[in-house]
Amino acid sequence: MAVQRIDHPLVQHKITLMRDKMTGPKEFRELVAETAMLMCYEATRDLPTKEIEIATPMGVAKSKIISGRKLAFVPILRAGLGMMDGLMTLVPAAKVGHIGLFRDTKSHEPVEYYVKLPEDIAERDVIVVDPMLATGHSAVQAIRILKQAGVANVKFMCIIASPEGIAAMQAAYPEVDIYCGAEDQGLNADAYIVPGMGDAGDRIFGTK
Ligand SMILES: O=c1ccn([C@@H]2O[C@H](COP(=O)(O)O)[C@@H](O)[C@H]2O)c(=O)[nH]1
Ligand SMILES: O=P(O)(O)OP(=O)(O)O
Numbered sequence: 013m014a015v016q017r018i019d020h021p022l023v024q025h026k027i028t029l030m031r032d033k034m035t036g037p038k039e040f041r042e043l044v045a046e047t048a049m050l051m052c053y054e055a056t057r058d059l060p061t062k063e064i065e066i067a068t069p070m071g072v073a074k075s076k077i078i079s080g081r082k083l084a085f086v087p088i089l090r091a092g093l094g095m096m097d098g099l100m101t102l103v104p105a106a107k108v109g110h111i112g113l114f115r116d117t118k119s120h121e122p123v124e125y126y127v128k129l130p131e132d133i134a135e136r137d138v139i140v141v142d143p144m145l146a147t148g149h150s151a152v153q154a155i156r157i158l159k160q161a162g163v164a165n166v167k168f169m170c171i172i173a174s175p176e177g178i179a180a181m182q183a184a185y186p187e188v189d190i191y192c193g194a195e196d197q198g199l200n201a202d203a204y205i206v207p208g209m210g211d212a213g214d215r216i217f218g219t220k
């Protein structure tokens with residue numbers, strides 16, 4: 013498994029603004045979407061292309077289009093939803109599946125409450141998105157659901173990852189590439205990433 017940290021200055025700048033506890037929900041939401049769009053640029057770098065001929069106003073150009081297997085994004089609800097505007101701006105033809113998980117406050121284990129996937133998900137390359145990879149159990153569960161649905165090729169994209177989350181993913185799905193913007197120190201007793209940026213879902217939707 014490869015962990016790719018996206019160290020583009022724009023991504024790093026936006027992460028700093030998201031970390032700031034004074035950043036309110038409107039700005040936080042915009043930053044999550046913008047960061048996701050920038051990260052998606054890297055996560056889709058290996059999409060296959062083919063050359064076609066296209067009529068321009070001045071003649072015929074040999075030019076590339078994306079070819080091969082189609083893409084689906086799967087946000088882990090709720091926080092993953094915040095990344096979708098940016099991703100769909102970049103890849104408007106992608107289909108979207110939803111996996112709803114919340115973490116039990118005592119065990120920190122994910123509790124599944126909703127799954128809706130495109131009918132042809134097994135024929136698509138999938139990028140699972142969640143701003144935070146903490147214990148890694150939500151991401152592992154989401155990928156398990158997708159594998160059971162027949163998905164062969166899956167990547168995971170988060171804004172901040174913990175070493176524990178990366179290790180959990182590596183143990184469960186060593187073949188899944190992880191794209192992250194930052195790798196932080198670790199988890200606190202409540203399984204939040206330190207220093208992190210708090211509860212991403214609450215900050216996106218203003219619920220706390
Ligand atoms: O600092 C944090 C840590 C976690 N979250 C939310 O929890 C899940 C991921 O947690 P796992 O422990 O990896 O299952 C993720 O959906 C986040 O929304 C958070 O917001 N902030
Ligand atoms: O993983 P959680 O419990 O933080 O869920 P949500 O994304 O709904 O905040």
Ligand SMILES: [Mg+2]
Nearest residue numbers: 211212213214
């Ligand atoms: Mg939350």
